[in-house]
Amino acid sequence: MTEPHRSGCPINLTLELLGDRWSLIVIRDIIFGNRRYFRELLTQSEEGIASNILADRLKRFVENGLLTRTDDPDHRQKALYSLTEPAIQLVPLLAQIGAWGRRYTPATHELSVRAQLLEEGGPKLWAAFMQELRSIHLGAPSKGRSVIATLQSAFERAVGESARPKARQ
Amino acid sequence: MTEPHRSGCPINLTLELLGDRWSLIVIRDIIFGNRRYFRELLTQSEEGIASNILADRLKRFVENGLLTRTDDPDHRQKALYSLTEPAIQLVPLLAQIGAWGRRYTPATHELSVRAQLLEEGGPKLWAAFMQELRSIHLGAPSKGRSVIATLQSAFERAVGESARPKARQ
DNA sequence: ACAACCAGTTGCAATATGCAATCACATGGG
DNA sequence: CCCATGTGATTGCATATTGCAACTGGTTGT
Numbered sequence: 001m002t003e004p005h006r007s008g009c010p011i012n013l014t015l016e017l018l019g020d021r022w023s024l025i026v027i028r029d030i031i032f033g034n035r036r037y038f039r040e041l042l043t044q045s046e047e048g049i050a051s052n053i054l055a056d057r058l059k060r061f062v063e064n065g066l067l068t069r070t071d072d073p074d075h076r077q078k079a080l081y082s083l084t085e086p087a088i089q090l091v092p093l094l095a096q097i098g099a100w101g102r103r104y105t106p107a108t109h110e111l112s113v114r115a116q117l118l119e120e121g122g123p124k125l126w127a128a129f130m131q132e133l134r135s136i137h138l139g140a141p142s143k144g145r146s147v148i149a150t151l152q153s154a155f156e157r158a159v160g161e162s163a164r165p166k167a168r169q
Numbered sequence: 170m171t172e173p174h175r176s177g178c179p180i181n182l183t184l185e186l187l188g189d190r191w192s193l194i195v196i197r198d199i200i201f202g203n204r205r206y207f208r209e210l211l212t213q214s215e216e217g218i219a220s221n222i223l224a225d226r227l228k229r230f231v232e233n234g235l236l237t238r239t240d241d242p243d244h245r246q247k248a249l250y251s252l253t254e255p256a257i258q259l260v261p262l263l264a265q266i267g268a269w270g271r272r273y274t275p276a277t278h279e280l281s282v283r284a285q286l287l288e289e290g291g292p293k294l295w296a297a298f299m300q301e302l303r304s305i306h307l308g309a310p311s312k313g314r315s316v317i318a319t320l321q322s323a324f325e326r327a328v329g330e331s332a333r334p335k336a337r338q
Numbered sequence: 339a340c341a342a343c344c345a346g347t348t349g350c351a352a353t354a355t356g357c358a359a360t361c362a363c364a365t366g367g368g
Numbered sequence: 369c370c371c372a373t374g375t376g377a378t379t380g381c382a383t384a385t386t387g388c389a390a391c392t393g394g395t396t397g398t
Contacts, residue, residue: 006216008277010270010284011197011263017274021188021355028180038376047175050356055377077364077375086273093265094180100262101179104255105186108177115179189385207345219387224346246344246395 017064018090022049024097026057027066027090031133032114032151036081037072046111061087083137088130095119095126114151186233191218193266195226196235196259200302201283201320205250206241215280230256252306257299264288264295283320 006012018024025047029035035044042054058081061067066087072078098115101107107115118125128147135142175181187193194216198204204213211223227250230236235256241247267284270276276284287294297316304311 005275007280008275009197009215009280010267010274010276012194012216012270013274013276014266014270015190015193019188019190019193021184024184024188025181028178039374042376046178047181050358051377052357052379053355058376075365075375079376086269089269089273093262093269096262096265097183098179100255100258101181101183103258105179105182106174106177107179107182111176111178191386208343211345219389220346221348221388222386225385227346244344244396248345 022053023057023061024090024094025049026054026061027087028094030067030081030083031087031091031094034136037078038081083133085134085138088133088137091126091130091133092123117151191222192226192230193259193263194218195223195230196256197263199236199250199252200256200260200263203305206247207250252302254303254307257302257306260295260299260302261292286320 005016018027025045026041026049029041029045033044035041038054038058041058042049042051058067058069062069062081065084068082068084070080070082072080095115095118098112099119102112102115102119118129125147129151131140132142132147134140174185187196194214195210195218198210198214202213204210207223207227210227211218211220227236227238231238231250234253237251237253239249239251241249264284264287267281268288271281271284271288287298294316298320300309301311301316303309
């Protein structure tokens with residue numbers, strides 16, 4: 001067996017898996033946008049991901065254990081993507097990326113609301129949010145959905161109908 | 170003026186800047202490996218970055234305000250790269266990436282030591298480390314260098330002379 | 339003078355990405 | 369049944385990025 005990795009450094013290995021322009025965009029939309037179907041991820045993407053790139057990333061994530069793919073019971077053709085625990089553990093990472101981007105990139109105010117809430121909430125909010133993701137994607141028990149509701153409604157209010165997704169097929 | 174960005178989302182904008190296989194590797198080596206010269210970054214890179222990629226990234230980082238480039242006073246030909254505050258603020262992000270990679274990628278034990286120390290130290294250690302980076306790269310006052318010393322020596326001990334960099338020119 | 343070293347640049351093949359068109363299959367309505 | 373629509377992709381092709389070796393123009397040390 002040959003070693004396909006550039007090095008065994010944890011930062012490097014994470015970059016080999018997620019270090020490109022689209023991977024974390026897809027994860028972000030599943031986690032914070034609650035998108036679970038190919039078509040949702042394709043057409044409701046703020047950045048306009050191409051269908052072949054999306055297909056490739058979803059396939060790679062399933063192969064690497066970040067997502068699971070199951071058939072939708074109501075629609076045989078539809079595939080439902082669910083987060084695994086490793087993917088849920090990316091929440092702190094995405095929160096840090098969002099916090100950094102909010103300070104040091106020309107992010108628009110409306111799209112920064114979500115990052116700001118996550119930053120102000122801190123690790124406690126992240127943990128509550130992750131627990132709710134577990135209840136949605138892994139079937140874990142939950143006590144409420146206040147965090148999801150807060151983040152979702154803040155995001156929807158900020159973006160709302162004004163966002164014109166650049167859908168393609 | 171046309172808008173060159175895919176969206177104003179802070180996560181997206183951060184990915185447009187740092188979302189590739191090499192950018193954070195270079196930042197990591199400057200921050201944790203204390204490498205400040207082109208040749209150091211090129212030949213002491215664990216992953217073996219190519220010289221044109223390194224040149225491109227350094228140039229982009231200077232353009233985007235993540236690094237500053239100054240001439241070495243002792244050596245006219247040598248260029249010294251220094252971290253700016255935005256780059257120093259990437260420490261928490263790199264710590265999260267390392268922590269995730271340590272759990273969910275096949276990272277080698279020796280290269281995970283640094284990530285483990287950062288994870289166990291938490292935000293307090295990050296802040297102390299960042300303050301020391303400011304004293305080194307920005308000339309800020311400092312009270313000591315225990316954090317750098319700890320991280321550096323742990324890393325050097327783990328990698329030591331065993332690391333054979335794949336240098337190219 | 340001369341070898342060694344410095345920060346890059348150049349040329350070129352291989353690979354990855356972006357994008358539109360297309361595919362096979364499933365569902366729903368008449 | 370027939371056909372429009374929606375599904376998760378795949379294909380072809382142009383462009384962009386990467387990997388790699390060779391090379392450049394200048395500097396330093398002896």
